[in-house]
Amino acid sequence: MDMKRDYYEDIRLLDSGPQVFWLAVLLAALAAFPLVADSYQIYTVNLIAIHVIVALGLNLLVGYTGQISLGHAGFFAIGAYATLALMLNAHLPFIVALPLAGFISAAFGFLLGLPALRLEGPYLAIATLGFGLTITQILGRLDVFGGHMGLQAPPLELFGLKVTSDAGRYAVIMPICVIMTWGLRNLTKTRVGRAFVAVRDSDIAAECIGVNLTYYKTLAFAVSAFFTGIGGGLMAFVLGFISPHTFNVMVSIMFLAMVVVGGLGSILGSVMGAVLITWLQLELARIGELPLVGPVLTELSNQVFTLSGLPNVQYVVFGLIMVLIIIFEPLGLYGFWIRTKIYWRTWPF
Amino acid sequence: MKKILWLMVLVFSLALAGASGAAEVQGVTDTTIKIGQWGPQTGPAALWGAVARGTGVYFDLINSEGGINGRKIKYFLRDDGYNPNRTKAIAKELYEQEKIWGFACGVGTSPGMAVMPYIIKNNIPWVGMATGSPHWAYPPKKSIFAVYPLYPDEAQILTAYALDTLGKKKIAFFYQNDDYGKGGLAGAVRELKKRGMTLAADVPVEVGETDLASHVLKMKKAGADCVIMWVYPKHAAIVLGTSAKLGYKPQWMACSTLSDVALMFKITKGLWNGMIFGNFAELPDSKAPLMVKYRNAQKKFAPKERWGVFFYAGFGFVEPMVEGIKRAGKDLSVDNFVKAMQSLKNFQGIMGPITYGPERRQGLKKVFLAKCVPATAEVNGKKITYGKGQRLSDWMGVE
Amino acid sequence: MLGQLITSGIAIGATYALMALAMVIIYKTSEVLNFAQGDMAMLSAFVAYMCLSTYGLGFAMSFTLALAFAFALGAFLEFAFLRRAKEPNVLGLIIITLGLEMMLYGLASWRWGSDQKDFPFPVSDFDVYQLGGDVVISQLNLVTLGVACALMILLFVFFRYTKVGVAMKATQQNQQAARLMGIRVGRIMMLTWGMSSVVGACAAFLIASTDTLDPNLMWTPQLKGFSAAVLGGMTSLVGAVLGGFILGVVENLFGGYVSVEFKAVVAFAVIVLILCVKPSGLFAKHYVRKV
Known part of the structure; x- marks a missing residue:
């Protein structure tokens, strides 16, 4: 059933009937979600949706094209600041400012793609890391962007409607997230997507069969930066306030963790990675209050560790989860998913 | 007939008063007040997190003395790791799911700024953020009271x-x-x-x-x-x-x-x-009676904590809040609390003289x-x- | 001022060089970028601190114990986590080291809290020698320089002339072939991690004595060490040390004469420029994979 018989089957967006059905169910569930959830849950899902967009963009670069980036917080910051600056200073409406910010971010992505033509591995990692650090440094210096004071997001207005609640923001963010996921799936199915994969597998071989390396490597950076920039623009509104501090190195590293833990070169993986990491970041903070674990941890803190340092358990657990996932499944959560699927499909064999 | 009518009116108004008096204010019952705080307990800024733990000990002290106007404080401390995304999630979680009444302190300018619009929108009392940034009190916001000198x-x-x-x-x-x-x-x-x-x-x-x-x-x-x-x-x-x-x-x-x-x-x-x-507060070895009392509270409730400035600042930053709650009396609606806070003139605990007014939200202006x-x-x-x-x-x- | 800036740059560069050496050792054998390097070192520094302050042991005893701990920690992490990875890819291994970094950070903060501590050290940073004019260098700086250079020479000799060192190089070039030649790849890896952890711990002791000891101690030095290693070429020991010195001096000169605000990021600009000319760093041979 996974056999592809001709080219058109390969480039089809959706493979099978059940897939269409489940997709419809998912979309319906996403549409119904704000009606049943409370505002805190919607806020969490908004954050997740933004991280999904970023993880998709980064996965395109890391998983599909085989380039590493430790500087995506830089693009995230560019997207966020550009959106707000265009709205506050140029008085553009949100619907124009957001894509424009995406394109500004993409332009920076193109620039960062240039050294990537010659660099790989740790060398590229350092170049991108430096990019991320430099961007926040420069943003903190420029008074147009509020300097180190940060910027307050203006009220979000769409087609004359004021968006003030989390459900309202959800109504803006979730469709964008869905459209971008769809767009990325589309992209990976085309010549461009296959060229990216060819570059990843062997850039020299790819060049030999006629893939223009300069074009595709910089394009991968640009598209990835575009996604991240859009994510940043939306983030500015979910948070309501941004400062250079919001976009530190740790953010870049978390993005990379989402992609790798979720599964390299897989859209479903990016989504799963973004969901898991975001959720862990928010929920692990309360690990000391869990019914059974909490008292044990408290007692342990009293005996061996310190009570005031107890919340740091979240880092230990977080790190452990990341390590275990990669140890047991190099393809990350996506690998688990594939294996489960195969297990049930071939059951009882 | 007239008597019965009066009686009915009386019963009716009592019922109304009962309904509006107790149930209306979120996070407050006759015996408890729920107060929350975020503060970095982990990450690079964790050394300021002592503020939030100090507040916890101060509330323990107040509860051991019978609470404020007969109400015990239920305190919620959440770690945000100095990450504004998480701070905002915490504020929402505390206000919407734990149904707290107000926020105390909170460390950090960026985290505070990420939360402020939400707090203004929902008109939540917030007193004593542990940073001397001018954003909180200028321009004045109804339910937000700053303590830390600018x-x-x-x-x-x-x-x-x-x-x-x-x-x-x-x-x-x-x-x-x-x-x-x-x-x-x-x-x-x-x-x-x-x-x-x-x-x-x-x-x-x-x-x-x-x-x-x-x-x-x-x-x-x-x-x-x-x-x-x-x-x-x-x-x-x-x-x-x-x-x-x-x-x-x-x-x-x-x-x-x-x-x-x-x-x-x-x-x-x-x-x-x-x-x-x-x-902004008395020196650690000060012999002022309040300082002695607080130090004893620390020895009793959190013997392993270090008696550092930021730890007892966690006491000091909420002193005006506690005083405000005390002065507001039984009715802890936000309006009433704000009115009570505005009546604070040269109030002094372990920090300098704190004054609020209708247009003044910066409490302490002296060091x-x-x-x-x-x-x-x-x-x-x-x-x-x-x-x-x-x-x-x-x-x-x-x- | 020029002389002092260069001297201070070399002094701080020596600490970067030590971290760079630690990263290069692991990269040389396994091509893993170890993001846990800094926090392994930080934990070792805390162990030394605990021996000194809590148990009141002497300097020699405490540092020996802490270095032994560092070796054991490195070997353990390799054995328990990295070796367990199934069909690892490079990014997966990086994420494992990131995960380890978080675990170590969490454990250290849980055990010792976030308050700054003073790290006692037998050599003073305040006793200085005049180098002519008003240029000074402290005893501690000289020790740091000495340790960095000595370790570099030691490691260089080790990799070039000892059997184990050659085996390590062989492991990097082709694990499969190395195994067939009778090299116990697993054991070599463990040893590498242990050695690297010890070098990192040395760096942490020296850095903690001028800085203050807290769980965030090694994050910046690690990034700087990483940059220095990349500048030098990631596989070259001499390159790593020279990379550290270059980085330290460039930063200080830029900070002194142009802008202290952008001092922290100028290093990256320099590195990117250099890499554009020499894509594999200053001192490593650039080799292109075959198709």
Whole structure:
């Protein structure tokens, strides 16, 4: 059933009937979600949706094209600041400012793609890391962007409607997230997507069969930066306030963790990675209050560790989860998913 | 007939009053008040997290004395790791799911700024954020009450002291390159400008930096005879060490965030000696009755905590909030609480005099200066030298 | 001022060089970028601190114990986590080291809290020697320089002339072939991690004595060490040390004469420029994979 018989089957967006059905169910569930959830849950899902967009963009670069980036917080910051600056200073409406910010971010992505033509591995990692650090440094210096004071997001207005609640923001963010996921799936199915994969597998071989390396490597950076920039623009509104501090190195590293833990070169993986990491970041903070674990941890803190340092358990657990996932499944959560699927499909064999 | 009618009206209005009086205010019952706080317990800013734990001990103390107007405080402390995404999630979770009444303190400008619109929108009481940024009180917001003296004011006081009392001629400013450091810088520049002077050098430092030789050389080359610092304890320690090595000996002055004199003396290996610094609360070894009482509370409820400035600042920052709740009486609606808070005039606990008014939301506007002097004590039969603060001035403010 | 800036740059560069050496050792054998390097070192520094302050042991004893701990920690992490990875890819291994970094950070903060501590050290940073003019260098700086250079020479000799060192190089070039030649790849890896952890711990002791000891101690030095290693070429020991010195001096000169605000990021600009000319760093041979 996974056999592809001709080219058109390969480039089809959706493979099978059940897939269409489940997709419809998912979309319906996403549409119904704000009606049943409370505002805190919607806020969490908004954050997740933004991280999904970023993880998709980064996965395109890391998983599909085989380039590493430790500087995506830089693009995230560019997207966020550009959106707000265009709205506050140029008085553009949100619907124009957001894509424009995406394109500004993409332009920076193109620039960062240039050294990537010659660099790989740790060398590229350092170049991108430096990019991320430099961007926040420069943003903190420029008074147009509020300097180190940060910027307050203006009220979000769409087609004359004021968006003030989390459900309202959800109504803006979730469709964008869905459209971008769809767009990325589309992209990976085309010549461009296959060229990216060819570059990843062997850039020299790819060049030999006629893939223009300069074009595709910089394009991968640009598209990835575009996604991240859009994510940043939306983030500015979910948070309501941004400062250079919001976009530190740790953010870049978390993005990379989402992609790798979720599964390299897989859209479903990016989504799963973004969901898991975001959720862990928010929920692990309360690990000391869990019914059974909490008292044990408290007692342990009293005996061996310190009570005031107890919340740091979240880092230990977080790190452990990341390590275990990669140890047991190099393809990350996506690998688990594939294996489960195969297990049930071939059951009882 | 008339009597029955009156009776009915009476019953009806009583029922109405009962319904509106008790059930209307979120997070308050006849026996409890729910109060929440976020603070970095993990990550690079975790050293300020002591504020949030101090508040917890203060509430324990109040509860052990029977609570406020018969209501015990139920306290929720959440770690945000100084990450604004998480701070906002915490604020929502506490207000919408735990149904708290109000927020106490909260560390950090960025986290606070991410939460402020939400707090204004929902009209949640929030008192005593642990940062001296002017965003909270200017312009005034109905339910938000700041305590921490503004960084610019404090810098202005330190600068004036250096020029007038110490007779220094050239002042340099060494600051963390963000909202916090630049706030201090603005105050120093303001004071100098008033006298037609300028800074001899203003030297920013990035949060991650560990090598400060070029910073020190800049100040040395400018010939500054007094340096005011607005940095993290880590950078204060490194800059003093580097200066000692490079033979640069100006008069050092420091911001109140560095007022934990015993700690600073220890981590600078004694170089903190002679430092003049601002204070927003009594010195750690103060004999003021409230300080003694709080220290005993710490020994009782959190014996392993260090009696540092930021720990007991967690007591001080919420003192006005507790006083406000006390004055508001049984009816803890936000309007009533705000009215009670506005009646605070020169209220003093372990911090300086705190005043609020209809248009005034910045409670404390004064600091006092102290100087670090060495002292000796005997611990386990060994003589050790530690740093302690010596008061130089009374509470002073800016006109 | 120029002389002092260069001297201070070399002094701080020596600490970067030590971290760079630690990263290069692991990269040389396994091509893993170890993001846990800094926090392994930080934990070792805390162990030394605990021996010194809590148990009141002497300097020699404490540092020996802490270095032994560092070796054991490195070997353990390799054995328990990295070796367990199934069909690892490079990114997966990086994420494992990131995960380890978080675990170590969490454990250290849980055990010792976030308050700064003073790290006692037998050599003073305040006793200085005049180098002519008003240029000074402290005893501690000289020790750091000495340790960095000595370790570099030691490691260089080790990799070039000892059997184990050659085996390590062989492991990097082709694990499969190395195994067939009778090299116990697993054991070699463990040893590499242990050695690297010890070098990192040395760096942490020296850095903690001028800085203050807290769980965030090694994050910046690690990034700087990483940059220095990349600048030098990631596989070259001499390159790593020279990279550290270059980085330290460039930063200080830029901070002294141009802008202290952008001092922290100028290093990256320099590195990117250099890499554009020499894509594999200054001192490593650039080799292109075959198709």
